[in-house]
Amino acid sequence: MIPNASLRALLERHIPYHRLEDAQMPVHIITTELKTGLAFDISSGPAIPALLASTAIPGVFPPVTIGRRTLVDGGIASHTPIAAAIELGATRIYVLPVSYTWLNQEPTNALGMALHALARFVEQKVDIEVAAHRNVADIHVLGAADLHPVSPADFSRTKELIERGYKSTLRYLDASPAPVRAPAPATDRKALGFDPSPARAA
Numbered sequence: 001m002i003p004n005a006s007l008r009a010l011l012e013r014h015i016p017y018h019r020l021e022d023a024q025m026p027v028h029i030i031t032t033e034l035k036t037g038l039a040f041d042i043s044s045g046p047a048i049p050a051l052l053a054s055t056a057i058p059g060v061f062p063p064v065t066i067g068r069r070t071l072v073d074g075g076i077a078s079h080t081p082i083a084a085a086i087e088l089g090a091t092r093i094y095v096l097p098v099s100y101t102w103l104n105q106e107p108t109n110a111l112g113m114a115l116h117a118l119a120r121f122v123e124q125k126v127d128i129e130v131a132a133h134r135n136v137a138d139i140h141v142l143g144a145a146d147l148h149p150v151s152p153a154d155f156s157r158t159k160e161l162i163e164r165g166y167k168s169t170l171r172y173l174d175a176s177p178a179p180v181r182a183p184a185p186a187t188d189r190k191a192l193g194f195d196p197s198p199a200r201a202a
Contacts, residue, residue: 001059001060002060002061003061003062004052004055004056004061004062004064007052007055007061008048008052011047011048011051011052012048015047015048015051017047018046018047018048019044019045019046019047020042020043020044020045020046020047020050021043021044021045023047026043027043027047028041028042028043028084028088029041029042029043029050029051029053029054029074030042030054030074030077030078030081030084031050031053031054031056031071031072031073031074032071032072032073032074032075032076032077032078033069033070033071033077034063034069034070034071034072035069035070037076037077038077039074039077039078039081039084040069040071040074040077041084041088042054042066045066049064049066050066052064053066053071053072053073054071054073054074055073056071056072056073057072057073058072058073058076061073078129079122079125079126080095080097080125080126080129080130082095082129082130082133082137082139083129083133085137086133086136086137090137091137091138092137092138092139092140093137093138093139093140094140094142095126095130095139095140095141095142096142096165096169097123097126097141097142098122126141140172140176142168142169142172142173143168143172
């Protein structure tokens with residue numbers, strides 16, 4: 001329904017490298033191969049096509065062809081790619097789940113019911129994947145920030161939501177057995193991940 005030209009232009013303006021292997025820290029982008037429905041990890045090659053593929057929500061953004069593969073949003077095959085992180089050598093994993101604030105409200109229309117069902121499905125998939133890998137990695141699921149319902153299409157409160165999510169995550173990390181300091185809240189260009197400095201925390 002929506003061409004990805006604007007998203008591509010945004011990425012071209014801000015990403016400081018052209019290829020994923022040129023990033024200051026290893027980058028692994030999970031996509032879904034449209035033909036097989038399987039997750040496909042991209043860790044090298046042109047950055048922008050990989051990112052466009054990873055955000056190609058079916059029915060919203062067009063699929064992206066890389067090589068012989070047609071790729072869409074990685075969340076289709078693996079919403080929380082814990083298994084991929086373990087295969088790449090991760091022994092401690094922090095999962096920051098998407099906060100579906102409308103779960104706290106009773107749906108009042110067909111769209112609301114669809115969103116509610118989708119959110120429950122995603123929530124259950126995260127729980128299942130975490131449980132399946134508890135014995136092979138130290139997995140921490142961060143709590144979602146306590147927020148009033150905000151539409152996914154409403155960007156007017158983006159800064160507020162990022163800051164509240166950042167503070168909520170800091171509280172969790174400070175209370176964990178092995179505290180990890182989070183980077184600054186992502187309210188500017190550098191903190192959003194476009195800073196070539198290697199000093200960001202994982």
